[in-house]
Every structure is written in C-alpha cells, then in structure tokens.
Amino acid sequence: MRYAMKSFWNARHRALGGAVLALGLLAGCTSAIPIDNTKDAAAGYDPNTDVTITWWTGQSKDAETLAEKLAAEFHASHPHITVNTSAGASTTDELLTKLSAGFASGTYPDISYAYGSWAGQLAASGRTQNLTQWVADPQIAWDEIPEAARTTATVDGKVIGVPALVDNLALIYNKTLFDAAHLAYPTDQWSWDDFRAAAKKLTDTSKNLYGTAYSVSGGEDTTWHLWPLLWQHGGKIVDGDKPAFNSDAGVAALETLRQIAVDDKSMYLDQTDEKYRQLFNANRIGMMISGPWELYDLTDAKVNYGVAYLPGFNGDHQTISGPDVWVTFDHSDPNRAGAARAFLQWLTSKDTDIRWNLPNGNLPLRSSEAGTKEFQDYCAQYPGAQKFFDNLANAKQARPTIEAYPEVSGYVGQAISSVLQGASKPKEALDKAAQQSVVALRG
Structure with a gap:
C-alpha cells in the first residue's frame, strides 16, 4: 500500500x-x-x-x-x-x-x-x-x-x-522525446558533453520543447544540483571555515551548466522549482536531474521514462544524496x-x-x-x-553538516541563478557568493 x-x-x-x-x-x-x-x-x-x-x-x-x-x-x-x-x-x-x-x-x-x-x-x-x-x-x-x-x-x-x-540524484529521461528525435537513450557512461549534445538535439523552442531543465529559484533545489559537478571536478564546498566552491573546479562545473542554458538555450529555466517536473510529465522536457521521489508521479502519469546515472567528468559519476x-x-x-x-x-x-x-x-x-x-x-x-x-x-560525499550551510547555500543558489539567466559569469558570481559566505562560516 x-x-x-x-x-x-x-x-x-x-x-x-x-x-x-x-x-x-x-x-x-x-x-x-x-x-x-x-x-x-x-x-x-x-x-x-x-x-x-x-x-x-x-x-x-x-x-x-x-x-x-x-x-x-x-x-x-x-x-x-x-x-x-x-x-x-x-x-x-x-x-x-x-x-x-x-x-x-x-x-x-x-x-x-x-x-x-x-x-x-x-x-x-x-x-x-x-x-x-x-x-x-x-x-x-x-x-x-x-x-x-x-x-x-x-x-x-x-x-x-x-x-x-x-x-540521490540521477538522470531521468523521456523516452517519447528521445524516440521522436531518433536519439539513443542515455547510458550510465555518459559524459556531460553527451548530455549537452542530446539536450541541444531535443530542443525545439518553436514547439516549447527543451532538452533539459534547471531550477533558478535560488533555493536549495538550485544549489544542490551543482554539487555533483563540483565533486566530479575534484572540488569542495568548504575547506574548514572558508568557502571553497569558487575554485577552478566550481567555475568549471557552473560553466558546464551555463553553456547549456545560455549558449545553447536548450535548458528550461524554472522560477518555481515545480513547473519543470510538470513539463517533463507532459512530454515537453527531454531530461531532468531528479530523485526517486519522482517515480510515483511518473508512473501515475504513464510517462515513458528511463533512469541512468548522472553524466560524468573523466569517468567520475558522483551524485549527491x-x-x-x-x-x-x-x-x-x-x-x-x-x-x-x-x-x-x-x-x-x-x-x-x-x-x-x-x-x-x-x-x-x-x-x-x-x-x-x-x-x-x-x-x-x-x-x-x-x-x-x-x-x-x-553518493560518496555529503553536504557539510555545519550550522552555516543553509545561509551559504542561499548565496550559491543566487549565483547559479544569475549565471544561468545570463546576468553574470561563473567566476564572478561564485566569488561574490564566497565573499558573502565568509562571515557566516566564521560564525
């Protein structure tokens, strides 16, 4: 039951x-x-x-x-x-x-x-x-x-x-849209380059079809989707009482998302945290990064879907739990x-x-x-x-169990949202978030 x-x-x-x-x-x-x-x-x-x-x-x-x-x-x-x-x-x-x-x-x-x-x-x-x-x-x-x-x-x-x-987060893909685009389904060995290429081919803005989606609400749904890419590049969220997410690894991780959203325009940017799930179920979005809590609604809506591991960088497919x-x-x-x-x-x-x-x-x-x-x-x-x-x-790492995490997450979420909407570049946005986080991390 x-x-x-x-x-x-x-x-x-x-x-x-x-x-x-x-x-x-x-x-x-x-x-x-x-x-x-x-x-x-x-x-x-x-x-x-x-x-x-x-x-x-x-x-x-x-x-x-x-x-x-x-x-x-x-x-x-x-x-x-x-x-x-x-x-x-x-x-x-x-x-x-x-x-x-x-x-x-x-x-x-x-x-x-x-x-x-x-x-x-x-x-x-x-x-x-x-x-x-x-x-x-x-x-x-x-x-x-x-x-x-x-x-x-x-x-x-x-x-x-x-x-x-x-x-944990994994790649959920819409088989109906992949079939319509004559694309092979994602595999557990996919790279982020594979993901980007598929998202581009799945996108047809004239029909309101998007390859993928991302929350730009600035909340935790925005932030925690970045952390697997950061870890795959060898980065850290914090280092002791100092922010570390604005490292080269963090910039590379966010640049991957920026290219899909800004350069390719194949990412649906959701201001609400909720609409992209509804659009996926309505066969309007080809891929979403989400978790097992989606399975009931997907099954109930009779969506033809599949699940694969997150795309990886240099063979590292770390996810987040x-x-x-x-x-x-x-x-x-x-x-x-x-x-x-x-x-x-x-x-x-x-x-x-x-x-x-x-x-x-x-x-x-x-x-x-x-x-x-x-x-x-x-x-x-x-x-x-x-x-x-x-x-x-x-899922080999966890978010820091520190008192300041919610505040730090908010600053990072704002940075990601700004970048994906084309208002700033990854380096400047993450540096700003790091500066804002310093006081919170030091208590």
Missing part, C-alpha cells in the same frame, strides 16, 4: 527560508532543563522501567497512521516503552521552528524527523544525544546504511541520530534516552524499515533490504527504483 510518496516539494531539506529563520532561534534558545553533554545521555538506563517517549514523525496524515501502527507494535514487544507519535508540525518545513521553541520551553521530543541540512543547527542547540559509541554496536549494523547518509547524521565527529531515508535524519534529543533522563535508542534500533532495522520507507515511497535504508520481496515488488511497480538504489554507491 502506498501511504504518502515522498514529495520534493513538501518534504525534507529543500526549504531554505524556514531553515534560516530557525537558525537565529536555535542560537539563542535556553532550556528549562540543564543538559550535561559531557556524559552519555543513556548512562544508567533501566530497560525494566516504564517510560514514555515522544516521536515527531514530520509526516503526512496517511503516513502518521502507519507511524501510530508501528508505535503500537513496538510497545507490544517492549511493554515498558510507550511511544507517543505526532507529526510535530503542520508541515515538515515547520519542524525546525517548533523544535527551537521546544528547546526554550523544555517541551521538545525525544526523536524528531529532520532535514539533513538542519543537522549542524540542531547539534549547535546542545540538546542532541551523542550516539557515536552506540552506533558502533554491531547490532545496529551502521555500515549497512550508505556512507553519505551516515555522514549527514554526524556533526563534528558526533553522531546525533540515525538516517531516516536515503535518496539528500538523506534526512531521526535526530535524538537529551532530556537529562537516561531512561528516555535509552528508550529512544531502543525504538530507533527497531524502527530502522531491516525488518521494520521495509514496512516504513517503501510504503512512504522511499528507497530502502539498508543494503540488506536489497534482496527482499518487498523491494523487488517495489522495483517492479516503479521502474527506475533499482537504478536509484544502485546509484547510492555513487
């Missing part, structure tokens, strides 16, 4: 505005409960003590129904632990603001869903548990979770939660902390995750789920799911 396909537009780490707003709130929050972060939050946990914990799922109504069912199932096998579930906020994007208010009043949850880009801000609150030693337990099977997701859950060397979902995290919080109560860990271990286990993430339209969290009947059925229902799962191996 499908509960709530993960939508790019109402979920996860994409909403920069709310993240920046809460940045200031978190920095100044005080809790009614003093937290001693020098000791293990679960030290002294008694599993035979009755305890109630709160789980903010950040999910839609249908998914929340599934969450309640799972919480009841957990309680049946762990009678000393009661899990109270709640969405936490009316939308996922509002969770960070609700958490900051909870820190001030001492009413924050034990576990909360969080966009991966919030990790640095939440860790800076001083309210998160340190799970570093806990995840080292072989029973947690930490290594079964993709590295990029584990990295996103780690801030300054401390694990603050367990990944809630995994995803946008994992979200179940963040655990410390209430100076070892029983609450220990119970939260017990529940997370159960929720993210192979047997439970397959019943949580797949119905919610997400990829399996663990490599051990690859051979399950549930995942094979999912792949049969949603063509391309296996390719996205395999593509997790190409």
